[in-house]
Amino acid sequence: MGQTISCAGCGCDKDAPSSNKKNALVEIEDEGAIRGPGRIGRSESMTYNLKQQNLNIHARFRGRHGVFVADAIFDEEEQPDPSQNEQLQKTEEEIQFIEETLMDGSNFVFDFMTPEQRTELINCMECICVRKDGIIIRQGDEGDYFYVIKEGAIDVYVSEEQQNQDYNTPQDLSLGQSDVDGNDPSSSAKRGVFALNRSDMNKESFGAESCVGSPQCQENHNGTKHRKTMISLDHDLSAIKRSSISVNQDDTAPSSLSGSSSLDANEKLVCELGPGDSFGELALLYNCPRMATCVAKKSCSMWRVDLCAFRRIMSGVHSKQSSSTNEFDALEALKKVTILSDVLDEPALARVANALIPIKFKCGEKLCIKGEVGDTMHIISSGEVLIHNIGLGDSQFKDIKAGPGDFFGERSLLSDKAGETRSADITATSDTVVTLVMSKEQFETKLGSLKDIMRLALLQKKLMTISSFATSGLEPFQFDMLTKSAKEVEFEAGHVIAIAGKPTMPALYLILSGTVQISDEQKGTVNVLGKEDHFGTRILHVSQIVNNDDPTAEVSTPLTIEVMEPTKCAILTREAIEQVIGSISRLGKPSAPIAAKLNRNIQMDDLKKHRILGIGSFGSVWLVEHKEEKSTYIYALKVMRKRDILQHKMTKHVIREKNIMISVDHPFIINLVATFQDASSLYMLENFIPGGELFTVIHKPESDGIPNEAARFYCACVTESLAHLHKRNICFRDLKPENILIDRDGYCILIDLGFAKLVLNKTHTMCGTPEYLSPELILHKGHNKEVDHWALGILLYEMIVGQSPFASPGLAEVKMFRKIVNAKFPFPDQRRHGIDVTDKAKDVIARLLTKNPSERLGSLAGGDDDIKNHPYFENIFKNNDLVRKKIKAPWLPQIKNALDASNFETYRNDDHQYLGKKLTTSEQSLFQEF
Template identity: 30%
Template structure:
């Protein structure tokens, strides 16, 4: 009996083992199928990411196209603006206006006009996508400064290929828009055109020809720049003077007050509006910039008038110290009331706790101007003092541009070391009025010593060129790597952004703003670390001061540069957000067919941009904090400075000490065979053109 039971159990075990083997075999097949499906899903996910990137580009193009279709006649005007790039794979080019000193902004000529002409000009300005962003005061000054110009039938107002420097408004007559000999359309009365030329020097890409006898109103670039600069300086001075009159703020130095003035917001009220109600909590301080208010206090169920306040007077200042229970009501008594307002949170984020600040000494700020001058006294590296231009031999070309070329060279006296020699055409520098920028680049680079900033060793000159002998970074341009890969992963982008943050921290602590951040200006050294190059737009700006020159790369410029409001180091934080977006998405967030369209899209704000889906929310949050419209609200610019960026969730766990000590492993390790290896750079043809001699002597200190 037991034997039969054993045999039955043995048979059952054998069956179960066979069944188990069959199921294991099936499981193996299913696992293989799952792995195959996972690989297919991964390939599809990658394909979806590529398609999303293409869709993102198409959305940008469609947005531009829909703008053109909605604009009707206005699309003709864009034909006049400068040529712009050669598609998404073209390198982005920097642009720069002429430097303007504060003293030259005093005299702005005015030209009398009748009522109809003033109305036509103002309406044309307010219909223009760019000019409509100007303040009412600036528009009024623009109208005053425009001069009359008569145009006989058949004459050209603008010629294709010529440099432009005027904005025009058509007052009378009709005008053909002509490009490559073809008539694109016709403009009538009340159209503003050529506005890019008042920002910086650019070539016209279409012609405007009078079909009938006509009249135009013209504004020259320098007059526009003077209007924008003088109105900006006047506004800042008025606000600083308002702040100085407040006892709580009166001990602060001007640079701190200038920074506070940046966060003041204008609020409008009408007669009868309560600005403050007695008994309510408040955290906002008010300065009256226009109009009148009455201060009342409740007594026996009645409101008794205590006093009236007018332009330049203030109320609610205790709210900057603590949440303030209002002890009186404030009511607008004039037909209109404009107040400059400042809330405690904005004040705290920008400059810190008021109680602590009042007891602080500001020697570092008050001496800033002297320190900035000291920084300009720089010496050539003694190691290279004996090197001459004749000692250098060209190995290869690393880059080309309108300015000239960058050559990889070796030195006969130091055969084991290669250098980058930047060769700038002197004639081109003079024609584009960039002498000041070239000197600034020389002085700043000679004074900079930082891990992620390229070194300048010595400068030379001859009749045709200015030469800068620089450290060679042979890992290639970040732009080229980005172009070939499409976009970077989060971790790769994080490493490169951190390198730039470190460089900005160094530059800003020395009073230097960079103003031309983009992948084209970031090289990799042989280890894969970033080297920031091209300091042609960099400038020393003392704390609390602003500069007014329009410069940068169109896709990267901040709104305050476009609107000529005056700018400082906050523009570098804006550009950090744009760089972060381009590295993650493969293209900048603001792109269009001509620079004026790019500027108009930028002025609409970063929030209207829809990032590709593969960019995570934390990254988007940081980009939005970099690209706040108000410069004083940008991360990195506020009281905790660069530390706010380092503490952001997107950088959580990042080894900042390892970055500074260069002990981190970079995400991309370029292949560099030796000091003469230029294989990581694109190939460039030999430059056959010989520039003209330039012997005016502006470069005597090179």
């Protein structure tokens, strides 16, 4: 299989032997075994075994070619039984031995575990014995265990092919040895190709922290940039021999491994491992193929743990023996805090839960002292406390015992001052008490002022009771945006808001306090409205009829509106309303069902196929046109074989992608036009985007990287599309230049929603592209839309610099992951490297590439608006000019005609019928919702 290119509007991968593409980490099986339907690669039979097809992802991250499959450990909607992580008894000496190995600095995975997580991991490790000459792991086999050598010795062998690809050292092979990041001083200073010596590494040149390593690029024989790959997929992976390891376990003896020690002729000894060494940590992150073969030099014993146990621990799913202080418990407790749960939805509560800090108290220690001022809210996670000396003066109350799930100090989040005066003493009565704490300052950083949130929540409830808004089928985020768009204005008594027969501003007024008098001279009526009443809806509709194209134009009204006493109103102008919902004519009209957004008038027989844009494991993608409307309606038709979808357990994921595509409507996100199916295949008809990938704009044969203004424009387009998804609680999860196409106007279109998922709290699937993975994704800590903000920072860096910040040719994947989780990266120097990264660009990139997801730009109180409001994007989002395409694009693709597909590779147009086994009735029923 060659390298991959995404087709216009379809997100498929095409073979491109000369392209420099990224690996898409194919997500865990419960999330989808490929990057979405239509993820493609060339095949004679077109029926690959996906798992074998992608065994070599571990070697291919630098080229970002192809995809790989990582097996699911559990379905995210069905949390596993905590007892699955079996606790195995060990002596104190054994525990200390394993912990010292884990914490020796060579395995970055364990550096980011809490002591409790490490303890549970150690408790889950089993001891196994291996006879002399037994093969423990074989190069190319899928890895699922991490090993710590207890006794004996192990020889490590690597094939000549692997050695020829610069993976001939233990650290490069991820065998648990200490690794030292090096630099290649011979790298060119040409734009997009730079290397930094350690003397270049300073705070000014980097993000929030100093640099580790130096990204580099490499030229191939024809002068184009590419990232080296290790193993070609063209060979027959089914011929790779599995080691014949058997595991025998009883109640008294450790497991025993025995395997054939036969080695391939081209495998060479590269090192020896002994007691205290470890190997296989990447197997705890995903099902990567082994980089080497390990053979017992003599009988030895080892401790091992599998990726399932590791992921359960890192995702917060602990065993019953563990202390329960994770965010899931906190979320449930927060739902009981009425001043929060009444005004915050579940995603917002989850953000609070994820930012809570655990604090321990000893028995007898006071958590709060009566009379002192406190600004923190506490949720008791474990242990018990006594609330005593309650009340002031004659208002005294009985002592109260409180335990896990109880809370106190929540009103301090509402205080206008430094905090709230505590009205009681609170003392720990258990040996250890753990509370999850958040200060007022932390809360306001994450979500904003609680008082403002409560005020907006009340305003939103009022807005939702107004008939013309309540019956419009508006989404929750639209009500939220309307509420935030309302301006509060105070009027003095006697102020006249409108005079009958005179022009007035079309707007909705919600009365927050005071009274107004509305006189209708034509009807001879006088009404007095007060708090929680509203007026102005009739004027809004008249405005739309009279001045359809000008939302700011005043309109004559038959009403006289006068303020009777000091009054405060929240005002929503027609212009503000239309910026959220589109035309004001939508008010009072229910939106069409989601499925109705598809064009039911187009049938498969109406389409004429012109050429294949890509071929894949599930089928192909065709450039098609409507037979009756030639050269007017041009589409990309994705064809997916049902049998292959069933084989790879992708049915629900294909349906999920389709439903998400239907639910979104944005000019910068690919549009799904129609869906079809027949007895053998599914079809998705999408807009054809003719300008090619953003990747080819960034990476040209003669150079890498684009000017700052162009990067700013493209990044702004992507920010708009991501913000649209995030408002609907949808995570995209595979942002990279290959998933962004350029339309005929030069604007970016986000494609391939195969990994997109509705996420209210957190999801725990490792998916995406290695170079674009965030720290929390790598460490299986659970993730949300923050991973998209991280990827946006990587994208902006790659556009300006010409390469991603954490990867470089020759750098082992484990080293790249270490650099990612440490969030250390370099910026080039303009004088030395010829690449100009402005201070504003550096700042926004550094804020997006913040290690802690809760502190990342886009994840704070302002959400995606914080990104838009960053000085780097000054004026580009003003007046919605970007979405309205009023800003000149930096580059326009040359399009000869409507059917011009010259930006995509040429394929033989084989339109053969599928001749495989027919689906049964029960199998066909699985596609009923498509």
